[in-house]
Amino acid sequence: xxxxxxxxxxxxxxxTFSAVPELPFPSGSCSGILSLTEPELSSNDSRTFDGDxxxxxxxxxxxxxxxxxxxxxxxxxxxxxxxxxxxxxxDASGTSLTIERDExxxxxxxxxxxxxxxxxxxxxNLVNLQPxxxxxxxxxxxxxxxxxxxxxxxxxxxxxxxxxxxCAAL
Numbered sequence: 001x002x003x004x005x006x007x008x009x010x011x012x013x014x015x016t017f018s019a020v021p022e023l024p025f026p027s028g029s030c031s032g033i034l035s036l037t038e039p040e041l042s043s044n045d046s047r048t049f050d051g052d053x054x055x056x057x058x059x060x061x062x063x064x065x066x067x068x069x070x071x072x073x074x075x076x077x078x079x080x081x082x083x084x085x086x087x088x089x090x091d092a093s094g095t096s097l098t099i100e101r102d103e104x105x106x107x108x109x110x111x112x113x114x115x116x117x118x119x120x121x122x123x124x125n126l127v128n129l130q131p132x133x134x135x136x137x138x139x140x141x142x143x144x145x146x147x148x149x150x151x152x153x154x155x156x157x158x159x160x161x162x163x164x165x166x167c168a169a170l
Contacts, residue, residue: 023107023147025099026061030154032167033057036070057088059111059167065094066113072126084126090116092132102144109145110159114138
C-alpha cells in the first residue's frame with residue numbers, strides 16, 4: 001500500500017510541476033510595432049507602391065483601448081520616404097480592445113480590435129492621405145498575445161492575418 005501511495009504522490013507531483021500556470025489578465029499598457037511586409041493596401045496596385053509598411057501601436061489593457069499609426073514607405077526612386085500615414089481609427093480617440101484567454105495556448109491571450117483601412121475609390125493611390133478623417137472601411141483583427149519576460153513584453157501573432165511583432169510594457 002505504501003508503494004502504491006508513493007507512486008501516486010510522485011505521479012501527482014510530476015503533473016503539478018509540469019502544468020502551465022494560469023496567468024492574470026494583462027494590465028497596464030504596452031507599446032510595440034508590427035511589420036507589414038506585404039500590406040493588403042498595396043496589393044491592388046503595385047505601380048504606386050513598392051516599399052514597406054508598419055503599424056506602431058499602444059495597448060491600454062486597463063481601459064480596453066488600442067491606439068496606433070500605419071506608415072507606408074515608398075522606394076520607387078531609391079529613397080525610402082514616408083508615402084502615407086493614418087490613424088488606427090479615423091478620429092484618433094482609440095478603438096475598443098477586448099482581451100480573452102486563449103483556449104488553444106495556455107498562458108496566452110487573444111486580443112480583438114477594429115482597424116480602419118482606406119477605400120481605394122475615395123483615396124486614389126493613397127496620395128494626400130490625411131492622418132485622420134478619411135473615408136475608411138473598418139476591419140476586425142485578432143492577435144495572440146504571448147507574455148514573455150515575466151509579463152513585461154508580449155509577442156504578437158496575427159490570428160486572422162499574417163502579421164506579427166512585439167509589445168513592451170510602458
